[in-house]
Amino acid sequence: MKEMDQRIVRVLASLTPVGAFLLAILIGAVMLVIFGANPLMAFRALVSGAFGNMNALADTLVKATPLLFVGLGICIAFRGGVLNIGGEGQLVVGALSAALICLNFPNWPGWALIMAALLGGLFAGAIYGGIAGFLKAYFNVNEILSTIMLNYIAVFGMNYLLRGPLIDPMQIKLGSFIPETARFPRATDLPRLVPTRLHLGVGIAILFAVLVYILLWRTTIGFRIRMVGKNIRAALGAGINVKGYMVLGLLLAGSLAGLGGAVEVLGVNHRMFTDGSAFGFTGSAGFNGIVAALFGQLHPVGTIPASIMLGALLTGANQMQRVVQVPSALVGALNGLIVVFVVGSEILRLRQVRRVDRTLRVASTPLSEEEKR
Amino acid sequence: MTGFTAIDIFSSGIRLATPYLYASIGENFGQLSGILNLGVDGIMLMGAYAAFFTTVKTGSLVLGLLAAGVVGALLGLAMAFISVTMKAEQGISGIGLYLFGLGMSELLFKKTLGEVQTVAGFAPVYIPWLSNIPVVGEILFRQNVLAYGAFALVPVSWFVLYKTPLGLKVRAVGQNPEGADSLGVSVARVRYLTVTIGGILSGIAGASLSIALLNVFQENLTYGMGFIAVALVYFGGWRLSGLLTGAILFSMVNALQLWAQVRGIKIPSEFALMIPYVITILVLAALAKRRIHAPAALNKPFERGEG
Numbered sequence: 001m002k003e004m005d006q007r008i009v010r011v012l013a014s015l016t017p018v019g020a021f022l023l024a025i026l027i028g029a030v031m032l033v034i035f036g037a038n039p040l041m042a043f044r045a046l047v048s049g050a051f052g053n054m055n056a057l058a059d060t061l062v063k064a065t066p067l068l069f070v071g072l073g074i075c076i077a078f079r080g081g082v083l084n085i086g087g088e089g090q091l092v093v094g095a096l097s098a099a100l101i102c103l104n105f106p107n108w109p110g111w112a113l114i115m116a117a118l119l120g121g122l123f124a125g126a127i128y129g130g131i132a133g134f135l136k137a138y139f140n141v142n143e144i145l146s147t148i149m150l151n152y153i154a155v156f157g158m159n160y161l162l163r164g165p166l167i168d169p170m171q172i173k174l175g176s177f178i179p180e181t182a183r184f185p186r187a188t189d190l191p192r193l194v195p196t197r198l199h200l201g202v203g204i205a206i207l208f209a210v211l212v213y214i215l216l217w218r219t220t221i222g223f224r225i226r227m228v229g230k231n232i233r234a235a236l237g238a239g240i241n242v243k244g245y246m247v248l249g250l251l252l253a254g255s256l257a258g259l260g261g262a263v264e265v266l267g268v269n270h271r272m273f274t275d276g277s278a279f280g281f282t283g284s285a286g287f288n289g290i291v292a293a294l295f296g297q298l299h300p301v302g303t304i305p306a307s308i309m310l311g312a313l314l315t316g317a318n319q320m321q322r323v324v325q326v327p328s329a330l331v332g333a334l335n336g337l338i339v340v341f342v343v344g345s346e347i348l349r350l351r352q353v354r355r356v357d358r359t360l361r362v363a364s365t366p367l368s369e370e371e372k373r
Numbered sequence: 374m375t376g377f378t379a380i381d382i383f384s385s386g387i388r389l390a391t392p393y394l395y396a397s398i399g400e401n402f403g404q405l406s407g408i409l410n411l412g413v414d415g416i417m418l419m420g421a422y423a424a425f426f427t428t429v430k431t432g433s434l435v436l437g438l439l440a441a442g443v444v445g446a447l448l449g450l451a452m453a454f455i456s457v458t459m460k461a462e463q464g465i466s467g468i469g470l471y472l473f474g475l476g477m478s479e480l481l482f483k484k485t486l487g488e489v490q491t492v493a494g495f496a497p498v499y500i501p502w503l504s505n506i507p508v509v510g511e512i513l514f515r516q517n518v519l520a521y522g523a524f525a526l527v528p529v530s531w532f533v534l535y536k537t538p539l540g541l542k543v544r545a546v547g548q549n550p551e552g553a554d555s556l557g558v559s560v561a562r563v564r565y566l567t568v569t570i571g572g573i574l575s576g577i578a579g580a581s582l583s584i585a586l587l588n589v590f591q592e593n594l595t596y597g598m599g600f601i602a603v604a605l606v607y608f609g610g611w612r613l614s615g616l617l618t619g620a621i622l623f624s625m626v627n628a629l630q631l632w633a634q635v636r637g638i639k640i641p642s643e644f645a646l647m648i649p650y651v652i653t654i655l656v657l658a659a660l661a662k663r664r665i666h667a668p669a670a671l672n673k674p675f676e677r678g679e680g
Contacts, residue, residue, distance in 0.1 A: 139661040149650040160643035327483040332476025339469030344459040
């Protein structure tokens with residue numbers, strides 16, 4: 001009976017993000033009505049744009065991939081008690097270092113070049129996340145602020161490289177000066193899985209979801225990361241190198257986002273480009289990955305369906321924009337609301353769980369002397 | 374642009390301090406009472422849009438400013454509800470608010486105005502006599518109303534925070550909410566008030582960009598200014614004199630960068646644009662060894678002890 005109750009509570013608790021999502025969708029529908037669009041038509045367009053055919057489905061999964069990479073990093077960081085808002089910058093530096101490797105060693109065999117580029121992205125992201133971790137651990141710099149500042153720095157660095165040293169020589173010859181690199185050697189294209197845009201990166205991301213799960217719950221390092229996040233005093237008392245694990249949390253988060261950037265550029269674009277901001281390349285994946293991780297309850301496996309759902313929302317939004325003439329920025333605004341609702345409903349969840357816990361405890365423990373009186 | 378003199382640099386430096394001042398003074402109210410609002414940039418964007426839209430549609434700058442204040446107040450109230458009543462993790466919920474403001478302002482702009490246009494913003498007001506003082510007058514007393522307002526806000530908020538019972542309550546709630554609560558101060562009410570004030574000032578900070586300094590609106594207009602404003606609160610050590618110094622320092626850096634570009638000095642513009650963000654990180658790191666402490670209850674939801 002007791003276990004039954006606990007199970008019900010746990011199921012209810014896992015449903016709160018769904019409630020948050022539905023609430024955000026409801027607000028989205030109200031906004032559509034205000035804009036004079038038919039919400040049913042809009043949502044039908046959104047769903048068919050995301051799942052309507054093989055290509056749509058493939059695009060949804062491709063959109064979900066960078067979200068999953070960033071989200072997995074967020075799972076590690078948030079569980080370790082550090083907030084990584086630097087996904088945008090980490091995606092960019094990861095993609096840039098993959099681009100540097102692909103363009104500088106065109107004669108390497110394809111598989112070696114792909115491996116080198118992916119590792120390059122991973123390391124670049126690790127360094128970029130690690131900087132924020134180091135500043136937090138040893139200089140007490142708020143990591144939210146430092147990672148956001150690092151996002152902007154990465155964007156300006158990218159713009160400099162793509163307008164100058166890395167620009168496609170063709171752009172100079174043609175005089176068009178579009179800020180993008182040359183196309184990478186074809187050997188570096190990640191293999192396509194079916195005749196759509198779906199590429200191997202999706203599989204890599206899912207593989208890493210499993211790896212992150214193993215890291216967090218099946219290794220000592222993962223246990224320590226979570227302990228630092230849960231109870232820093234206890235961790236200190238247990239002699240854990242708390243500062244080291246703070247750095248590690250952000251470093252791992254950055255490395256996953258960096259890898260995500262490299263995968264994105266090798267799997268989708270095959271060249272690096274910029275629209276002047278980070279969004280052109282990342283499509284806000286650095287922020288939406290946070291939404292995915294929160295939605296997946298900071299569990300790497302839960303983050304997989306959450307990423308796919310957000311990927312669908314982003315893919316479908318383009319179709320919605322065409323059909324009912326409502327800018328796809330709507331999805332960005334709704335994502336913000338989802339974050340607020342999920343984080344805001346945490347208290348309801350905790351309260352509920354605590355209340356049941358307390359009743360259970362009271363019911364199962366024999367009355368003390370004082371209470372008997 | 375041959376007439377771009379040292380006086381122009383300092384004058385634009387003073388002018389560019391406007392959004393930093395409004396936003397960071399607003400954030401300071403919230404942080405002193407224990408609430409970290411990271412959604413400032415999102416509120417600024419919404420305020421900038423509201424002011425711009427209203428000014429375009431009505432032709433009235435005053436109504437535009439009012440609209441920015443109202444939108445800022447609503448978003449501040451929302452943040453207060455999330456962080457005080459729902460006791461949500463403040464860092465992430467602020468990021469949620471930022472994403473909402475970023476997406477929503479772009480959506481509304483594209484849907485209601487659609488293309489980049491300009492408005493005639495607040496014009497410079499020459500203060501009689503004072504504006505004729507050589508150099509100093511030209512730099513300080515030929516600014517627009519919002520710039521004067523921003524600088525006037527420094528002593529006004531100092532007075533409110535340190536010379537009134539309300540200010541005492543704000544600081545008490547941020548340092549020792551249990552103690553304040555036991556003396557009958559409503560922690561929740563004080564925090565709602567400060568976060569809403571912060572929202573209004575952030576909205577006005579956005580308006581100062583869209584209808585006084587730049588006189589345009591476009592998506593992501595602030596480009597992280599709101600986050601720098603939050604960093605300025607740390608930089609200023611939660612003191613108004615510190616905020617003032619920080620805001621002027623940052624705006625002077627911006628002005629120098631503009632000047633360097635106008636002069637065609639050979640540094641890539643991307644590196645010049647990077648400077649404020651790099652300085653923010655360096656400054657935050659340099660402050661580590663300082664003996665000023667954040668309000669004790671910052672970023673901690675208040676829970677009445679129930680045993």
